[in-house]
Each structure stands twice: as C-alpha cells, then as structure tokens.
Amino acid sequence: MGRLVIVSNRVPVPEKGGAAGAGGLAVALKAALEDRGGIWMGWSGKTSGEDEPQPLSHQQQGNITYALTDLTDTDVEEYYRGFANRVLWPICHYRLDLAEYGRKEMAGYFRVNRFFAHRLAPLIKPDDVVWVHDYHLIPLAAELRAMGLKNRIGFFLHIPWPPADVLFTMPVHEEIVRSLSYYDLVGFQTDHDLENFAGCLRREGIGYEVGQGRFSAYGRIFKGGTYAIGIETAAFANFAKKASANKTVRRARESLQDRSLIIGVDRLDYSKGITQRIDAFERFVLANPAHQGHVTYLQITPKSRSEVPEYEAMQSMVAEQAGRVNGALGTVDWVPIRYVNRSVGRHILAGLYRLGKVGLVTPLRDGMNLVAKEYVAAQDPEDPGVLVLSRFAGAARELKQALLVNPYDIEGTANAIARALSMPLEERQERWKTMIDQLLEHDVSSWCRVFLEDLTASPVQTC
Ligand SMILES: O=P(O)(O)OC[C@H]1O[C@H](O[C@H]2O[C@H](CO)[C@@H](O)[C@H](O)[C@H]2O)[C@H](O)[C@@H](O)[C@@H]1O
Numbered sequence: 001m002g003r004l005v006i007v008s009n010r011v012p013v014p015e016k017g018g019a020a021g022a023g024g025l026a027v028a029l030k031a032a033l034e035d036r037g038g039i040w041m042g043w044s045g046k047t048s049g050e051d052e053p054q055p056l057s058h059q060q061q062g063n064i065t066y067a068l069t070d071l072t073d074t075d076v077e078e079y080y081r082g083f084a085n086r087v088l089w090p091i092c093h094y095r096l097d098l099a100e101y102g103r104k105e106m107a108g109y110f111r112v113n114r115f116f117a118h119r120l121a122p123l124i125k126p127d128d129v130v131w132v133h134d135y136h137l138i139p140l141a142a143e144l145r146a147m148g149l150k151n152r153i154g155f156f157l158h159i160p161w162p163p164a165d166v167l168f169t170m171p172v173h174e175e176i177v178r179s180l181s182y183y184d185l186v187g188f189q190t191d192h193d194l195e196n197f198a199g200c201l202r203r204e205g206i207g208y209e210v211g212q213g214r215f216s217a218y219g220r221i222f223k224g225g226t227y228a229i230g231i232e233t234a235a236f237a238n239f240a241k242k243a244s245a246n247k248t249v250r251r252a253r254e255s256l257q258d259r260s261l262i263i264g265v266d267r268l269d270y271s272k273g274i275t276q277r278i279d280a281f282e283r284f285v286l287a288n289p290a291h292q293g294h295v296t297y298l299q300i301t302p303k304s305r306s307e308v309p310e311y312e313a314m315q316s317m318v319a320e321q322a323g324r325v326n327g328a329l330g331t332v333d334w335v336p337i338r339y340v341n342r343s344v345g346r347h348i349l350a351g352l353y354r355l356g357k358v359g360l361v362t363p364l365r366d367g368m369n370l371v372a373k374e375y376v377a378a379q380d381p382e383d384p385g386v387l388v389l390s391r392f393a394g395a396a397r398e399l400k401q402a403l404l405v406n407p408y409d410i411e412g413t414a415n416a417i418a419r420a421l422s423m424p425l426e427e428r429q430e431r432w433k434t435m436i437d438q439l440l441e442h443d444v445s446s447w448c449r450v451f452l453e454d455l456t457a458s459p460v461q462t463c
C-alpha cells in the first residue's frame with residue numbers, strides 16, 4: 001500500500017503535547033496518515049510580503065511529514081480572500097448577490113494552484129495516493145497531471161455544490177468543472193450535491209453518467225460519490241460527559257439558574273443564518289410570554305475571514321442585532337441573548353452543548369455542519385435536548401429526527417423552538433436515539449476509510 005498524501009488549504013499541525021484541541025477531521029486524517037505514512041501539505045497561514053516564498057518547511061512527526069508553504073500577500077488576497085472566499089464560497093452557498101468576480105482574482109486562484117502543484121510534485125512517489133480537500137484547490141489535479149503525475153488523486157468538497165443555474169453565473173465555471181474531471185474520485189457531502197453536479201454536466205452537454213457512479217466528461221472517466229463527513233462521535237460524547245466537571249461549564253450552568261439554555265455555535269459567516277436565527281428567537285419570546293425570563297440563548301460566534309468585506313460587515317450587524325433584541329426584551333434581571341464573539345475550546349463546547357435544552361443550527365446553506373452532529377453526540381441519554389436543524393444543512397440528510405426547519409421562515413423556526421422546549425421526554429429520547437445510532441455508525445473514521453477504499457478501487461485516469 002502506497003503512502004497517503006493529503007493536501008488542504010489549512011493544515012492542522014498538531015501542537016506539542018498532543019491534539020487535545022483538534023477537530024474530528026484533523027484527528028481522522030492524522031490517523032489515516034499514521035496508518036500508512038505520508039504527507040500533509042498546505043498553506044502555512046503565513047505570508048512572505050511580495051518576496052518569493054521560502055522553500056517548503058517540513059515538520060516530521062512520527063511517519064507523517066507536514067509540508068507547509070508560505071504565500072505572498074498578493075497570493076492570499078487573490079486566491080484565498082478573492083476567488084475562494086468571494087466567488088466560490090458565495091456561489092456554492094447560493095449567494096449570487098455576494099459574489100465579486102474579478103479576472104485578477106481568478107488568475108491568482110489558478111496561479112496559486114499551479115504553485116502548490118510545483119511544490120508538491122517532487123514529494124510524491126509513484127504509488128502514493130493523493131487526497132485533495134475543498135474548494136480552494138479544485139484545479140490541483142489538473143496541474144499535477146500536466147506535470148506527468150499518474151497517481152490516484154481524489155477530491156472531497158466540504159461545501160455544497162450548487163445547481164447549474166447558480167454555478168453557471170460564475171464566468172469561469174467551465175474551467176472549474178473541467179478541473180474536477182482530472183480526479184479519479186470526486187466526493188460530495190450529500191446526494192443533493194452530487195445530483196447538482198451531474199445536472200451541471202448534463203445541462204451544457206459537458207458530460208454524462210456512464211453507470212456505477214462514474215461520469216464521462218472532457219474525454220475522461222471519473223467516479224463521483226457521496227461521503228457525508230462525520231465526527232468522532234464516541235469520543236465527543238465522552239468529552240461532553242466529563243465536561244460537566246469543567247470549571248467554565250460549571251460556572252455557565254450556575255449562571256443559568258433555572259433557565260433553559262438554547263445554544264447556537266457558528267463561525268461568523270453569512271451562510272450560517274445567524275441574523276434570521278436571532279429574529280426567530282425574538283419572535284419566539286414575543287409569541288410565548290410564559291418563556292419570558294425563563295430562557296437564555298447563548299450564541300457562540302468566533303470571528304472568521306475578517307479581512308473579507310462581507311464578513312467584516314457582519315461583525316457589527318450581528319452584534320447590533322443581539323444588542324437591540326436584548327434592549328427590547330431584556331429586563332433588569334434577564335438578558336435573553338448572550339452573544340460571545342470569540343472561539344471556545346472544544347472540551348468546553350462539548351459541556352455547553354450538553355447543557356443546552358435546544359441546539360439551534362439554522363444555516364441558510366451548509367455543506368454538512370458538524371456542530372449539529374456534535375450537539376447530538378453531547379447529549380445526556382437520560383434527558384437529551386432537541387436539535388432544531390435547517391433543512392438546508394447537509395446534516396439534515398442524515399438527522400431526520402431533528403426538528404427540521406426552513407431558516408427563511410422566521411415564524412416556523414420560532415414555533416420549532418417552542419415545540420422543542422415543550423417536547424415530552426419520551427419523544428426526545430426516541431428522536432435522539434435514532435440520531436446517535438446514525439452518528440456512531442457513520443463517524444469520521446468510517447468517512448475517511450470509505451473514501452480511501454473507493455479511491456483506491458477506482459480505475460486510474462489514463463490521460
Ligand atoms: O479555513 P477558513 O477559511 O477559516 O474556514 C473554516 C472552514 O470552513 C469550511 O468548513 C466546511 O467543512 C465542514 C467539514 O466538512 C462542513 O461541516 C461545513 O459545512 C463546511 O462549511 C471550509 O469548507 C473549510 O475548508 C474551512 O477550513
């Protein structure tokens with residue numbers, strides 16, 4: 001068995017002293033790398049002014065090599081902030097209104113992918129299997145193939161794939177679709193994303209399905225499949241149980257007094273539906289006077305991509321909205337919304353999820369949404385809380401026993417909050433049991449194993 005080579009924009013290099021803070025994806029991919037030995041390559045997160053970046057920096061940890069490259073300021077501006085986060089991200093999240101096309105940014109995106117390929121290719125041995133992650137690096141396989149690489153190369157898209165009518169508004173859509181055809185396996189989070197992808201191929205006669213999950217396009221045959229990413233379910237459930245003893249979690253519990261906790265946890269991102277959610281919470285409180293003074297809505301929202309204008313604008317918008325609702329509804333002894341605009345460690349989050357009677361996860365569009373899965377895993381089996389989940393999160397394809405809502409329907413979400421808070425114990429337990437069984441069976445390790453098995457079994461590209 002050849003080594004595994006993982007490529008992603010961000011690389012979670014483990015800190016000294018272990019991976020206590022690492023998320024499930026990092027843990028699962030690290031375990032797969034440890035099994036077969038290999039390389040994890042990506043951006044160091046650092047810039048090198050406008051100078052030619054330094055050579056790749058290597059960090060060896062056991063049989064894993066972390067290979068990190070700096071980028072220039074222009075690279076980061078054009079590739080990461082410009083094209084990845086102001087074109088691909090909004091388009092894939094159905095926000096045509098927010099996409100800012102620029103020829104310079106598009107060129108920068110393809111240039112940085114070529115640069116990644118040139119840095120990576122010399123490290124790859126003929127029987128290595130390469131697994132590329134996410135929208136930042138779609139053209140990487142085409143660049144590697146152009147350099148003569150014949151290895152198996154797989155791609156997994158963590159975010160949604162939109163329908164043809166949405167994707168085709170992007171001037172460079174054909175190049176993006178063509179780039180995917182250079183992979184041996186292209187993985188999506190849900191059946192809807194895969195259907196949308198197939199629809200894009202069909203719409204302009206670019207390609208078609210040839211059976212057994214394979215597509216023919218641009219003279220190449222490749223496989224497409226769905227691989228819903230999971231979490232480390234059993235480990236996370238364990239953290240949550242133990243976290244009750246954590247000082248911060250204990251203080252949070254005491255501060256609630258006898259109020260029911262409603263919890264939301266999201267990066268500050270317009271795709272997460274945070275403003276609609278605050279509106280829904282306000283509507284719920286106004287429509288249910290009996291709950292006034294007896295609920296606390298904790299919204300944990302770390303800053304994200306703050307140098308991208310749309311994200312910067314959201315920062316003050318959400319803070320002002322939370323302040324306005326607190327001003328309008330709060331009383332001298334009750335603050336309805338606790339808005340935390342910074343990151344909280346995973347162990348504490350696990351304990352807070354477990355305190356939450358309602359997990360409010362209402363993105364307008366989301367590839368998967370691991371928070372939804374973590375909330376379920378963290379619950380006390382004897383007295384589980386209720387997940388209120390957007391039907392537009394990838395997680396909704398699996399977690400059908402959540403209270404599924406349309407986040408654009410403010411009144412509907414408000415009603416779901418009320419229903420969740422009054423749901424009888426037996427119904428909560430039944431719903432939770434079905435969801436936790438699903439999450440235990442389809443955890444992040446099985447996601448990783450199944451993707452790699454399918455990639456290894458797929459025929460190698462012959463171009
Ligand atoms: O690296 P950033 O620009 O700071 O963004 C953070 C990550 O956000 C996205 O996450 C997605 O992947 C999750 C796991 O599959 C999925 O549950 C979620 O729905 C997606 O939004 C992005 O795709 C990552 O590449 C970023 O690192």
Ligand SMILES: O=c1ccn([C@@H]2O[C@H](COP(=O)(O)OP(=O)(O)O)[C@@H](O)[C@H]2O)c(=O)[nH]1
Binds near residue numbers: 023302372
């Ligand atoms: O303060 C925070 C907020 C979020 N997260 C983690 O960040 C991830 C968010 O993943 P998700 O798929 O929900 O959304 P993304 O941010 O990747 O779009 C989850 O594992 C959360 O536990 C965290 O560790 N601390």
